Amino acid sequence: xxxxxxxxxxxxxxxxxxxxxxxxxxxxxxxxxxxxxxxxxxxxxxxxxxxxxxxxxxxxxxxxxxxxxxxxxxxxxxxxxxxxxxxxxxxxxxxxxxxxxxxxxxxxxxxxxxxx
Amino acid sequence: xxxxxxxxxxxxxxxxxxxxxxxxxxxxxxxxxxxxxxxxxxxxxxxxxxxxxxxxxxxxxxxxxxxxxxxxxxxxxxxxxxxxxxxxxxxxxxxxxxxxxxxxxxxxxxxxxxxxxxxxxxxxxxxxxxxxxxxxxxxxxxxxxxxxxxxxxxxxxxxxxxxxxxxxxxxxxxxxxxxxxxxxxxxxxxxxxxxxxxxxxxxxxxxxxxxxxxxxxxxxxxxxxxxxxxxxxxxxxxxxxxxxxxxxxxxxxxxxxxxxxxxxxxxxxxxxxxxxxxxxxxxxxxxxxxxxxxxxxxxxxxxxxxxxxxxxxxxxxxxxxxxxxxxxxxxxxxxxxxx
Numbered sequence: 001x002x003x004x005x006x007x008x009x010x011x012x013x014x015x016x017x018x019x020x021x022x023x024x025x026x027x028x029x030x031x032x033x034x035x036x037x038x039x040x041x042x043x044x045x046x047x048x049x050x051x052x053x054x055x056x057x058x059x060x061x062x063x064x065x066x067x068x069x070x071x072x073x074x075x076x077x078x079x080x081x082x083x084x085x086x087x088x089x090x091x092x093x094x095x096x097x098x099x100x101x102x103x104x105x106x107x108x109x110x111x112x113x114x115x116x
Numbered sequence: 117x118x119x120x121x122x123x124x125x126x127x128x129x130x131x132x133x134x135x136x137x138x139x140x141x142x143x144x145x146x147x148x149x150x151x152x153x154x155x156x157x158x159x160x161x162x163x164x165x166x167x168x169x170x171x172x173x174x175x176x177x178x179x180x181x182x183x184x185x186x187x188x189x190x191x192x193x194x195x196x197x198x199x200x201x202x203x204x205x206x207x208x209x210x211x212x213x214x215x216x217x218x219x220x221x222x223x224x225x226x227x228x229x230x231x232x233x234x235x236x237x238x239x240x241x242x243x244x245x246x247x248x249x250x251x252x253x254x255x256x257x258x259x260x261x262x263x264x265x266x267x268x269x270x271x272x273x274x275x276x277x278x279x280x281x282x283x284x285x286x287x288x289x290x291x292x293x294x295x296x297x298x299x300x301x302x303x304x305x306x307x308x309x310x311x312x313x314x315x316x317x318x319x320x321x322x323x324x325x326x327x328x329x330x331x332x333x334x335x336x337x338x339x340x341x342x343x344x345x346x347x348x349x350x351x352x353x354x355x356x357x358x359x360x361x362x363x364x365x366x367x368x369x370x371x372x373x374x375x376x377x378x379x380x381x382x383x384x385x386x387x388x389x390x391x392x393x394x395x396x397x398x399x400x401x402x403x404x405x406x407x408x409x410x411x412x413x414x415x416x417x418x419x420x421x422x423x424x425x426x427x428x429x430x431x432x433x434x435x436x437x438x439x440x441x442x443x444x445x446x447x448x449x450x451x452x453x454x455x
């Protein structure tokens with residue numbers, strides 16, 4: 001049953017993204033940013049964690065999870081370190097993803113010659 | 117000579133001495149591939165950048181057109197050209213190679229007929245004995261400049277159009293054999309408030325209709341005067357809107373065979389080109405390749421080519437401006453008709 005919910009919820013988030021582009025006429029960049037912000041707000045309201053428990057990878061793989069992770073790290077550090085934690089914690093959970101993006105982009109740039 | 121409000125009639129009937137077309141791989145797989153002079157199988161043309169590839173297309177077409185006309189570059193008095201790139205670099209850089217007195221024009225995808233009309237005016241008025249007009253576009257340079265980098269692989273809606281990779285050049289002379297340019301109508305900007313650059317056919321259709329009606333009004337003719345009226349790059353969406361507008365204005369377009377270059381160059385049902393072709397090279401390659409050959413065969417005696425242009429810039433689109441559109445019409449008739 002976990003797989004079914006992951007499939008359905010993950011797919012539903014993608015459908016929302018597609019509708020934002022096709023019907024809402026948002027650009028791909030606006031669509032992505034909006035989904036990140038929605039994930040961040042959802043976690044701020046404390047509803048993303050129960051959502052992950054329910055949908056598993058269907059909630060963690062789509063880009064909304066990135067917004068969730070940003071807020072999650074900031075809130076955790078806020079509790080431990082006080083206000084400064086909002087700044088230091090924001091990339092704590094997402095560090096692996098961001099570092100990987102930078103490193104692999106660098107490696108790709110070394111070998112590839114993009115024409116734009 | 118001015119006729120009506122916005123049209124020129126060329127009394128001396130400048131002759132299209134020669135025309136040449138060069139295209140890329142997708143156009144080479146289309147239904148009219150036989151009519152192009154050169155078909156490249158590689159989008160890069162062996163060049164380092166897309167922009168250099170686009171310039172190379174134009175240089176090749178220009179050289180081929182000169183060879184066909186039996187002229188040396190030095191004999192051509194003026195070259196008039198333009199393209200979609202910022203600061204029309206493809207034409208400017210090609211004009212550097214051609215080493216001809218050069219007038220750069222920008223009319224987006226209407227450039228082909230804007231250039232041809234101006235070149236015909238120069239020859240007709242005696243300002244030039246030989247004039248050349250050309251334009252080019254490249255799918256990847258246009259995608260990169262107006263939409264997203266090609267490697268980004270951004271999705272496109274079905275109303276989007278596929279920029280033609282190619283170049284078309286025509287050499288005009290005061291005398292000689294070949295089809296003649298008899299009149300031209302310069303379009304005015306029509307802006308219906310459409311802001312979606314993925315739906316340019318719909319934005320441009322009213323401009324095309326406006327120019328076709330102005331042409332007939334100015335010259336005092338009916339559309340049936342022409343065997344063929346062809347718009348530049350309205351594609352499926354724009355073509356059906358244009359037909360609706362003709363009907364609404366009670367304009368008897370049914371008297372003639374009305375087609376669109378964006379639907380001629382590709383097989384829209386088989387090739388992944390969304391609504392159809394677009395770009396400066398769309399009307400140029402279809403007219404100078406396919407249509408002039410049909411005229412040569414005697415299948416067409418008179419045709420009106422109405423090149424349509426969406427005059428947006430990447431900046432104006434990002435700032436939420438609507439798309440100003442234009443269409444220029446040039447009438448080309450078989451030279452033998454009155455000979």
